[in-house]
Amino acid sequence: MKEQGDGIVEDIWRFFSSMKLGLALLGLIALVAGVGTVFPQVNLEPEKAKTVAQIWQTLGFTQIYSTSWFRLLLGLLCINLIVCSLQRFQGIYHRTFVLRPPESVSTVPNKVKAKMVGDGEPLQKSVLDVLQRSGFKVTTKLSDKGWSFIAIKRRLGNWGSLISHISFVVLVIGAILGVTMGFKGFFMTGAGTTIPIESINVSKGTVKQDFSVHIYSAEDRFLPNGERDNWYTDMGIIENGKEMIRETISVNHPLTYKGVTFYQSSFANGVSLTVDIKDQKIPVVLQDHGGNYFQAPGTDLYLIVAAIKSDPQKPIIFYQVYKGKGVEPVQTGQLNAGQTIDVQGEYKLTLEGNAGFTGLQVKQDPGVMVVWLGCALLLLGLLLSFYWRTIVVLGVFQSGPGADGELTIGAMAGKVAGGVQQEFDRLIRDIQAK
Amino acid sequence: MEQGLQNLETLSFYVMLMAYTLCMIFYWVWIGTKKELMGLFATYLTIAALVANTSAILLRMIIAGRPPLSNSYEFLLTFVWGITVVYLFIEYRYKLRSLGAFIMPISVMILMFIIMSMGAEERIAQAIPPALKSQWLTFHVVTATLAYGAFAISFGLGIMYLLKLSKESTGKKSNPQGIISHFPALDIIDELSYKVIGFAFPLLTLCIITGAIWANYAWGTYWSWDPKETWSLITWIIYAAYLHARLMYGWKGKRAAWMTVFGFAAVLFTFFGVNYFLPGLHSYASSQSSMFV
Numbered sequence: 001m002k003e004q005g006d007g008i009v010e011d012i013w014r015f016f017s018s019m020k021l022g023l024a025l026l027g028l029i030a031l032v033a034g035v036g037t038v039f040p041q042v043n044l045e046p047e048k049a050k051t052v053a054q055i056w057q058t059l060g061f062t063q064i065y066s067t068s069w070f071r072l073l074l075g076l077l078c079i080n081l082i083v084c085s086l087q088r089f090q091g092i093y094h095r096t097f098v099l100r101p102p103e104s105v106s107t108v109p110n111k112v113k114a115k116m117v118g119d120g121e122p123l124q125k126s127v128l129d130v131l132q133r134s135g136f137k138v139t140t141k142l143s144d145k146g147w148s149f150i151a152i153k154r155r156l157g158n159w160g161s162l163i164s165h166i167s168f169v170v171l172v173i174g175a176i177l178g179v180t181m182g183f184k185g186f187f188m189t190g191a192g193t194t195i196p197i198e199s200i201n202v203s204k205g206t207v208k209q210d211f212s213v214h215i216y217s218a219e220d221r222f223l224p225n226g227e228r229d230n231w232y233t234d235m236g237i238i239e240n241g242k243e244m245i246r247e248t249i250s251v252n253h254p255l256t257y258k259g260v261t262f263y264q265s266s267f268a269n270g271v272s273l274t275v276d277i278k279d280q281k282i283p284v285v286l287q288d289h290g291g292n293y294f295q296a297p298g299t300d301l302y303l304i305v306a307a308i309k310s311d312p313q314k315p316i317i318f319y320q321v322y323k324g325k326g327v328e329p330v331q332t333g334q335l336n337a338g339q340t341i342d343v344q345g346e347y348k349l350t351l352e353g354n355a356g357f358t359g360l361q362v363k364q365d366p367g368v369m370v371v372w373l374g375c376a377l378l379l380l381g382l383l384l385s386f387y388w389r390t391i392v393v394l395g396v397f398q399s400g401p402g403a404d405g406e407l408t409i410g411a412m413a414g415k416v417a418g419g420v421q422q423e424f425d426r427l428i429r430d431i432q433a434k
Numbered sequence: 435m436e437q438g439l440q441n442l443e444t445l446s447f448y449v450m451l452m453a454y455t456l457c458m459i460f461y462w463v464w465i466g467t468k469k470e471l472m473g474l475f476a477t478y479l480t481i482a483a484l485v486a487n488t489s490a491i492l493l494r495m496i497i498a499g500r501p502p503l504s505n506s507y508e509f510l511l512t513f514v515w516g517i518t519v520v521y522l523f524i525e526y527r528y529k530l531r532s533l534g535a536f537i538m539p540i541s542v543m544i545l546m547f548i549i550m551s552m553g554a555e556e557r558i559a560q561a562i563p564p565a566l567k568s569q570w571l572t573f574h575v576v577t578a579t580l581a582y583g584a585f586a587i588s589f590g591l592g593i594m595y596l597l598k599l600s601k602e603s604t605g606k607k608s609n610p611q612g613i614i615s616h617f618p619a620l621d622i623i624d625e626l627s628y629k630v631i632g633f634a635f636p637l638l639t640l641c642i643i644t645g646a647i648w649a650n651y652a653w654g655t656y657w658s659w660d661p662k663e664t665w666s667l668i669t670w671i672i673y674a675a676y677l678h679a680r681l682m683y684g685w686k687g688k689r690a691a692w693m694t695v696f697g698f699a700a701v702l703f704t705f706f707g708v709n710y711f712l713p714g715l716h717s718y719a720s721s722q723s724s725m726f727v
Binding site: 019023026030033038043227228251254265378383386 | 561563564565567568632633635636639640643646647648650651652653654655656657658659660661664665667668671672674675678679682683708712
């Protein structure tokens, strides 16, 4: 029974340690990913995605990258990479740190090979001298018939492949951490407002923090040549009634506080107004094109700003007032900066000036640093694999009847001989020159 | 002043176009006639084209006041520059002039695409949205330029390999005056193609990573499965499969040559196909600039 169990484990291990499986999974992932670019995806084009035939929507083709079967493919690839890496670790370790000089000529690699004849002792000295000067770490062994050696250079290169494969697993762990432990949200608000972080619109995850965000100002700045410079938001974080940090953010320059990052995402024009109702003055900020509304307390009047002529000195608005559920406005008109009007005899409205509306993407992603670590490992692995390739040179000297003998020397080249051959030829030339 | 610079940039573009077209013709003449003088003309014209290409890029940089990497026209200009730089290095380092007959047509076709599909108003320097004002974009596009340039070279080598192989496999004795006789031995072409991909693959990886870092700064999302990202990943997977198949299973020769062709087809689709058929977050990369940030 135990043997049968061992057999199954061994079969599973063999299945997952196959590089063919890895290549097949990579091909499948590429294929599915390609199909996902043909179908509109819910996360990128939600409206278009709804127009796709129901059958494709049901099969998950409009949110292909978050379907369980796509995640299963990624999971299987991760398992394959882990098993392959574990299986190869020992071999790489031995090829790097436990190098043994060859016992006989037959163990010297054939693909990149040379022979030379000479006196044993001076030849050994030349070989060691040339190899050590070229940066090789040499291990030698003496025997009755002569001597042998093995030399390694750029030994870290051996680890490149393993590091780059493991990096993929690190990347996936980072992505999982981000999805399971973070959140993603958005809010748009005008200058002068304070928003509790837990009240923002969240599209993924849950907000656990309890601080507030105060927007001091939001600006759409232009360069002297008329081009847009950037959108700027002067914002502060308020926690337990105390301002913890105040900073101006812009597109490409986010702010991070306690793991929550605020990204400048969009901008809209708005105005600041004062509502005078029953001797109480209420500051109000309203967005252009009716982006938000104000309902005066104790009334069923809804005020929106339909259009703004955003002159920096003298803004002018076109306002509309709606009553209850009525679809036609009960009052409309134009209002200049500093001007006060009466709204349905209920309150007075004064236009104070411009006020920008800022759209901020808010994200907490505890996995992002793990993702960057994965990226760094991937790059390190590839650099080691392609730009820091390990070279192993080994040889056996067999004494002849006199002092002379024959040195058979070769280099391990794997499946790629070209680069190794050049370096090997140079070493042989240097040894012969000595 | 600016008008003068714009005129100079336009002039550089047309000088570059002429030089690229002429060098392509001279490479063809050289490969057909074996006259050394023709080959020298081809090489010098390629250098002249590179100089004109560089000056067009630098002038655009001065006019726009930013790295010239923000729309299709600017990227294609640097893509051609990347192809030429990598090609000239290969020609100098490996004395492989015959490759020029396969590489220069790629550059000329890209420039023809600019002329035929982009109006003058799309080629002038335009304002860019705030999201594109990032140093990460510069790293992202520069690495893409060099990686794509090198993949174009591997594609040219793959075509050379397949042509030579088909000629040799017919069993006919190679004509010493024939075009194929200028090609290096099959295993040298194969090995060089591998080396070029080995150079380009880490650069493509860096390109994807710098793109992810930039996206994270700009949008708070390092990966959103936007069509451009996805196709660059597919391209990456194709070349990763090439490297695995070669290193682990000894895939060489014909199969490897076909993979370089498929890989470059994916590179072209990542740029042209995605920009023109599958717009997403990279919609600003198409010639019509958008205000998406």
